[in-house]
Amino acid sequence: MDQYEYWLSALSISDRKKMMLHAYMKSAKGAYYIEETSLHRFQFLNETDRNTMSQAKKIWDLQGEYDGLVKKQIRLYTCFDPEYPKKLADIPDKPYALYVKGNLPDERLMSVAVVGARSCSRYGEKHAYEFAEFLSGHGVQIISGLARGIDGVSQRGALMGRGKTFAVLGSGADVCYPRENIGLYGDILEMGGGIISELPPGTQPRPYHFPKRNRIISGLSDLVLVMEAREKSGSLITADLALDQGRDVYALPGPVDSSLSMGCHQLIRQGAGILISPEMLLEELGISGGNLQEKKTEAKKMLESLENMVYSSVVLYPRNIGQIMDESGLSAQEVLETLVSLEIKGYIKEISKNYYIRV
Known part of the structure; x- marks a missing residue:
């Protein structure tokens, strides 16, 4: 990936327009060298887009910015790159580019997204951790968002299962949010997983980034597990996106009087799979079990x-x-x-x- 690709990917114009520019000009370099007087030929660009491109060329230090990306050990994959995730390439609103610290999920292995409430209960926390640990221990990759609550708990469980987990952020890949999860952020990288974002490095978290990034969490996954969710929550947005993308959705049933289980019960009522145990889910996925539970029991007895x-x-x-x-x-x-x-x-x-x- 070169400095021109970085320049185009970081432009503040829509992903669709970036793809069209790339396609028309055959490369990001071609898009960079469009004469300012010729930009009006591209009818899909409005006046704001044209000004954005012109200003970006004036202030963007091509080599310096790219060297900074390399120094931060962040790799860039555009949707024209052969290494861009195939699962993600198939969704209608795929991101133009991904910025990645560490690795992308291995597409030869199954990936499961685990999402849920930030202010989760002990019940949700326990099951998110145990499902992620068990699945991870049997070679399933865990995708989540590094958020407080269910996300962070499930990713910690995945690491305890000695598997790989991948965090999709609502900030730049070099910006850990929430900051309290910086230890988990580092552990994910140390264990061979990855930190993924569609936002350029240095981008701070904003509320509107998070609903948008949810399509990447579900898009990278084969199915989505919703562990706890209120009646109106971001987790239900992820579930809806997953269904639109052709992914299966499973939900964890909970106490009937718990507001944290209302969203899950709503999903089950609409036909989502019911999470009963990690072992049963593994069986439904067609993956053979192992002796992880026995190992856990032995450790507990110690x-x-x-x-x-x-x-x-x-x-x-x-x-x-x-x-x-x-x-x-x-x-x-x-x-x-x-x-x-x-x-x-x-x-x-x-x-x-x-x-x-x-x-």
Whole structure:
């Protein structure tokens, strides 16, 4: 990919118009060298588009900007690139370009999107983590959005299953949002996954970026799991996009009086698959099971009963010692001693003074 492709991909004009420019001029370089006086020949460009292109050529340092992209270890794939994901290329509103840190999903493997509420319940958190961990442990790639709640929990579960996960951001690929997930961001890259965005590097998160990026999450996936969703939520937007793209959608049933399950029940009522267990889903996907559950059971048995009580009170978002004491019913001394033991064994980590998360 060259500096001209980067210039065209970063232009503030629609993806459709970028594709048309590329097609008419045979390359991004051809589009760059269109004479300003000739831009009016392209009827699909309006006055704002023409001004945008003219200004971009004046202020854009071709080589310098491209060197900055390389320095950030971000690769660019346009929809004209043979390495552009085939699943994504088939959707009607595919992005003109993807900026990628790390890797793209392996198209030879199955990919499953896991989405849901940011303010999730312990119930949703538990099942998102377990489904992602189990599927990942059987070679399924997990796609999500690195957001708070279900997204981050499922991606952490995928890493614990020793598989790969890919985060599609509503910011530039070099901008971790929310910032509290910077550890997860790094772990995804370290484990061979990828950070993906259609937005140029340095782009800050904006509310309108997130609904748009959802089509990429579903587009990169073979099916979408909705773990928890309110009656009107971004997760339902992703589910609708998935159905439009020909992807299957599964939803997790929950308590009938929980507002966090209303969206899932609505999807099930409309014909979505019902998530009962990771094992059953794996069977429906036609993937043979393994002994991951047995390994998990063995690992759990290794924890002493006191450690088990404390460990069950530590979750995937930060909790302080007081919260752990309240939930476990143990004294401060018992909790502190057990936290130290669990941290030494690698089950948890202290991310700030007296705040702990699972690892």
